Amino acid sequence: MPRTTSAEDYQELGKTYYKQKQYAKALSAFSNGLEAAKVPTVSLYDYRAACHEKLADFTAAVKDGREAIRLNKRDVRGYLRTASALQKLNRMDAALGIYKYGMKNVPASHQDYKFLQKMHDNLTRKLSPPKAIDPFTILPVELVELILAYLPFRNIVNTLRVSKGWKHYITGRPNLWRDIDLSEASRPVSRGFMNKAVNYAERDVTRVALHKFHHTDMIPRIATACRNLREVEILSSPGMLSETFVQVARGAVGLKKFVVKPDITLDTITQIMSQRPTLEHVEFHSVIGKQVHVEWQGPFRQLHTIALNSDASRTLIGGRLFEQTPNLQNLSLTGWKYGFNFGSDLHPYPYNTIPALLTILEIKRIDLPIFPPLPPTLKRFVLHPSKPLFLPSDSSVLVEITPSGQAPITTVPAWHYAHISHLPHLTHLTLCEMGNLNPYFLQILLDRYKDPKEGGDASHPTANNGGAPLQHIWLCGVLDPAVSAALFSPTGLFAASPRILTPALQSLRLPSLPCTDDDIEDLVTMKPSVVDSLQVADVSSTKISGASLKMLVDAVPQLQFIKADNCRMVSSRDAVTYVEGKGVGISCKMNDGIGAGGGKKVRYG
Template sequence: MARTMSTEEYQDLGKSYYKQKQYEKAVKAFTTGIEAAVIPSVTLYDYRAASYEKLADFNAAVKDGRETIRLNKRDVRGYLRTASVLKKMNKLDIALNIYKYGLKNVPVDNKDFKLLQQLHDQLTRKLSPAKAVDPFTILPVELVEMIIGYLPFKNMVNCLRVSRGWKSYLTKRPKLWTNLDLSGAKKPVSRVFIRHAVDWAERGVTHLIVHRFQHTDVLRNIATTCKRLTDIEILSLPLMLSETLIEVAQCALHLKRLIIRHDISLDTATEILRRRPTLEHVEFTSITSIVPADGRPEWRGPFPCLHTLHMNGPPGGLNMSSLDVRPLLVQSPALRSFALSCCSGFLTHPESTILCERALTSLILKDVAFITFPRLPPTLKRLVLQSSRPLYLPRGPTMFRSHWEQASWNQAIQSYLPELTHLSLREMVDLTPEFFEALLDIYSDDNGGELKRIEEDQRTPLQHLSLAVLPHASSLFGAGGLLSSPRILTQSLTSLDIAALPCTDDDVEALLGHPTSLQSIDLSSTKVTGAGVKMLVDGLPGLRVLKVDNCRHISSRDAIAYAERKGVAVSCQMGDSFGGARKVRYG
């Protein structure tokens, strides 16, 4: 057909053929009109799509329908035509998505918007199950409680809004409400809801996590009426008064575990322990000040059940030079885990043996000013020591620069640690292989008698080692190196952190000469190159995490990409520590 007519004339001709049901001629007319137009109109594509639909050429019809949508997203015709054809092709899910896309783009005031909405709703109902079944009506009560029990408390509360039936069902299951967890609250929690929750639990609340709740009188009532309340964790509490915390601890007669992440004074902490001496697990994560005028809190015990005690000062460090926690440790014979952080003074003294007199399995001392290296108990399995100021260690059994270094050596040599599996030392100077040997491999009695070596069948290899120290050694992993102890580089070692230590590719090669099961390694701020990274990936089949932040000798991304292809998660951030250059993230 010669192009002797305008686009509008071809469009009218195609309509005429369509009305006469001559659909093939209509397609040809509309196609010629599209080819003749500088910018084809939506109408041409829509009519050609309709002609293709009549000819049962559904793929061509959908193609033209999508082109109609592309030309003008606000025109409803493209969505109606495309979805109609897709429904004939039995592609109902795709048709529903077309309707949804149209509802987002077509103006609400369009005269055909309601039609689009109706077709969308009809198809939605068609795709919905023929009959919705309430799972609560067919599942056993025990199974429902088990399923709901896996939900976070916030989600369980949301289930109350599903229907009256669900609310009635859930509120009649006391076991579901014994753990009141408000940690997911995004706005203040009302006292009415807490009162209802306690009633739904039939006053059998056992665990309580407080957040965004300011009604302290309700907390006191819960502590008094819920006789089985054993765990309380306070994340935040506006206008919290010391008296309230003390009263809550005193009223909860069976309270075993108390965690306060809200700011409290040291005087409040001591009073809580005095009023509830049967506590087993206590964490004060933000002790802000010392209230007593003389600065010396009184630990009035005993605390026969206390097995876990964690106390954290403020970031700047709580002045504990006048704080003596030795009476607290003396009155806690069952203590197994002790953590203290952010303190400018501490109890360690050459004559102090208080730590080794407790059967501690975990000892964490962070940002604490050590006078000497502490003497440690033989039951210890986890040890974290981080000095708030550099602690100088002796370089050997006879190389003492002060009587403090001699005291540190004696404390280390008298620490018998056969069960230690996790070790972290930070902010210590002149760490030598000899000191490591004194700490891990040999020991002597209290009288400084003959040195004895821990037998192989009596010692437990390390599983985790983290060092942020200034070493005094010729190498790290070689013979006579810093980490040459027989308890370190074994099959049990799964995690190693030696960031900022003088580690090179030669040290990496030496490390791979030992049989380890390393899964995580931190080599940040070392001299390792890309070749060292590849050696680690090839030599450690179990490696899963590798940190090489600020390793300036890694000159390209090739080694990082190689590690990623092997399934290793790599962290490689460059620039922040060296002149403020642009940060580059690999992995």
């Protein structure tokens, strides 16, 4: 019986012919092998496709390559052979698709996977337009680093996935890792990533903002290891102990700015500041615990910014913080409940303990019995008490200063501290929740001054402040019944001081005041004009109509935004559309809810 030639024999014969460059004979041998095989193999199709390519029959080569893929999707040879033939047919997009399909199906552990990926990358670069050039390959190193420095930290991390070259370049630039900002983290940050980031910076991290980082035991170690760490911001602290905050302050010998948004006690705050008296900027956004006495272990001669935020149930007495912060410039107090002891540190201050360099003072959600004293260096003052502060219409009215549940400590004229507050540098004034607002009070606050050395009371003559014009003013409250309802008339509220309505005015906010269309017309038609620099107007909860919105956008050349929420006289969207058509942003929301149980909100803009 004659011997039958096997598929394996035909394959070996074909390989011999192929090495001898007898491609037609090799093609015939591989074809015979496929006919003799009980089950066709990837190797036979691959070899026959190679012969077709050598004989310039690229269509047949593509067909055999696809058969190889069909037989075994995890074998890289079918993809390489098919894509090669497609490229010779100038079907580049189809070839790129085959490479992508192969990278999807071939295991990354396959010995030829990297070669498949390389061919894919080479073709991708070839198909890219001429301008799509890797900037790292043509720009100077210094320029690339300067460009990357403008990217947010999250984008820096994302660029590590572009390519191995980019990753190698970026991780080798310590300057890009010195500000580790996790504020935009959407998922928990791993311990390994933080270790790598610190190492990429060569332990020369200067700022770290922590969010969604659960490995709180690492934070003190990072603070100790990075000797040039200047700023620490803790935006969330799952499971962080009070002692950890203190350890961070102790370990970071160069720490200048410490911001803590999660809950923290006053006792922990005082420990932080005693451990690091060289701090310049501190913010504590959620002070908890009913502290009755605080001892600030100063002095804190470099401290220029303090923000202490709590809720109305927290009380702070004693410690004389201001006496130990001679260079304090920015103070923000929110949500505190005070005993109103003149000997206490935070409010009302003894006149001689007000920080001499204070330029920004914000007091919000605090129950005040009397208008506070203000330093002459002040540039920005925000007063938004927790309940209306009623201003007597007569400055001679006496007010008792009484701690909660105690006898009165002293009695002073109602406007005593307004009389003795000399504010020549003030450019930003916010007064909210004011009762009995009247021009006389604003005139005393902004334009008249009585030297406290001479008694500072109504019996002494007044002097003109000669102060800077206001750039930002926000008045909210209830007018004194005796005041003219016309806000911008010669006897109106905003005519109280020559510092209010000037060409320097950039933002004007008068929510809930009795402002009408006539008032807006008075404002925009003033001569000389006082609205040439106005950028923001807030007329929420007033009596203006759509006509006022049109007047504002037509008459104010620099206007950028109008807030007109809850203006019930704005009855249609026509005016809103007109404002938007002029390129000015606008908010015009109407809350028609009745009571606190809900309601309907209609958005006009």
